[in-house]
Amino acid sequence: MPGFGEAGYYSYIGIFILFGLLMGFGAYITSWILRPKPTQSDLKLEPYECGEQTQGPTWIQFNARYYVWALIFVIFDVETLFVLPWALVYKTFPDIGLAFTEMAIFLLILVVGLLYAWKKDVLKWT
């Protein structure tokens, strides 16, 4: 890398993270300096649930369907981890037929999983 050198290349990311934090904390600090700070009444600090009294604990149990979606997502996210390096070399790889067949088998096996999920109706909202 010209200019920054090997180590400087990634320092850029660090600098930008610092800028992001600066933006967040800067906003907090300016508003902390400028905003009025009245004493808060107890009623004002109730959770906002459209004026109703809060019923029961917030941290209720959720349906397992969220978990199943996240599960399918994890599997397909991991799949992209293998597809991207393959896509990078696909054009230049000498034996393009092999490259195509390999990925076709890989994706077909995963599509079987998708079809299974489809068949078992876990992709539905019920």
Place this chain on the structure above:
Amino acid sequence: MIVPLAHFLILSLIIFCIGLYGALTRRNAVGILMSVELMLNAANINLVAFSRFVSPQSGTGQIFAVFVMALAAASVAVGLAIVICIYRNHRTIAADKIDLMKW
């Protein structure tokens, strides 16, 4: 590369030990799975560090790290599904309460 290889290994060792301790002692089943993830992450740091210092051009360690990541994701998916199953049947996720197989 100014940081020596040994320091990467020591970092990964510390995280591995923390993960191992968590996996052995946590009662919450989800916590145990998270500790296992910590151990796998530590192993990955090791693999990548060796890849960079020993065979920087072939990248063998990186390839193994990719496979470890895929397997970690698969294992956590199945592990959590088992936890859901246990939770449904026993209404608990405390690992030491699940002792039906002991007797």
Place this chain on the structure above:
Amino acid sequence: MSLLELTDKLIQWVSEMARTQGYSPEWAGFFTAIAIMLAVGGFVLGFISVVAMLLIWMERKVSGHMQSRIGPNRVGPFGLFQSIADAVKLLLKEDIAPKMVDKPVWWLAPIIIVVPAVLSFLCFPFHKGWIPLDLNLGLLFIMAIGSVSVIAIFMAGYGSNNKYSLIGGMRTVAQIISYEVPAILAIVPVVMLAGSLSFGQIIEAQSFRWNLFSLWGIVSFIIYVISGTAEINRTPFDIPEAESELVAGYHTEYSGMKFALFFVAEYTNMVIVSMIASAVFLGGYYLPFGLGASPVWMLLKVFAMIFLLMWFRWTFPRLRVDQMMIFGWKVLLPISFANIAWVGIWMALKL
């Protein structure tokens, strides 16, 4: 002259100067490099603030005109300073932290959602060679950084200790993750053809012919725009913050500057989605058929894409949750697989 060459020359010049003055040239070069990074970062931060304010004004103006209203017109010419007035108002609001919130989590969530939004601008292709840092895997970088905001949304939903927030957060995350896979798969054909994930090289590959000018390009573009709209929770995919059901989704309990940070992040993400769509499918800073290149085209394309997203908002009614899930997994995902296969076969036959 590109940004990197300029940096290189400046660093060399400063190092030479330091050498003649008897200082360490290495440290002088180091501080110059840091100063350049800080300058670029400052520029980007300014760019983000200006664009976010402009977009808030534009959103209100566009919605106004689409509904035969005028929109904001009191503060400044054409109501242009409306966003500044809004920002001042948010800045001066008192801070309400409801009791029972999970303090550290609730407090950190707005900051964590802003950092990835700023970080994504690291790869914003302003012009040929004028990309703050043209990472080799820039596209993957932005996709990866974007997924950090999922954690921030979870934190906001969980930390608020409010059922609306929690349900809204869960729905948002479910929606984002359902559409992330099609979004990544939509750009895979582009990567296959360009052989690179860096913005510079992907745009260079389109200097004559945009990726949009082909069947697979149109399909990929449509898939990407739909998934992008879903990922930034805009109508028709605004189930997570459906006002009529969930108050405001995961940021119900936030007020003042914390809410403003969520707002800025939302508009910044809109810019990023538009930027990726323009850079990857619409040729970035290039006009088609070698008619020229300029940063103006890049910005125009980004704003055209944003206008498209705003247009969607007033054209399509909100989808139901089940329709949204079915559309993501059963329609977009198979089409993107088929698209990859089609491009693969086409390339194998051609090469």
Place this chain on the structure above:
Amino acid sequence: MTELFNTALTPWEWTQLISFYGIAALMIVAALMVVTLRNIFHSALGLAAVALGAAAIYLMLDAEFLAFVQILVYVGAVVTLIAFMVMLTQRASHGKLVRQSNDQKTISFIVVLSLFALLIWKIPTTVWNTTVSTGNLADAKTLGTAFLKEYIMPFEVISIVLLVALIGAIVLARREPK
């Protein structure tokens, strides 16, 4: 160790050293959060922090692809999955689990400490067979080529592993409709 500080370092090397130890310290703190915190959601956030730190370490080791994929898979997917799981079982996590650790605390601590002592003694004294890098380092394209050459079999097998994991997890997690 000592020879490290006897040589004059360039500014970028200082940056690298300082950021390495800073990130390492943050990762260790986050890892301790994962295993000790009572609130399991906070532990999940600690895991996300460890994953981000590991990504930074990968960047430092010039494994760009791995770093970004780490964020995509761990922070974006695995931690999300765990967070959904936390939401699903939180009635059990809140309140009922008063004790966070089981009764093997002491013995586990001794086991872990002895493993740690052994390795911390062995690692610095071992001579590692390191090479100085010349020429191109491995990048994403190297990985892609390797997947198509030497590692073609594991590549296909991993898809079967993913398929089995998907089907198995769906079977386990899904409640049979009555």
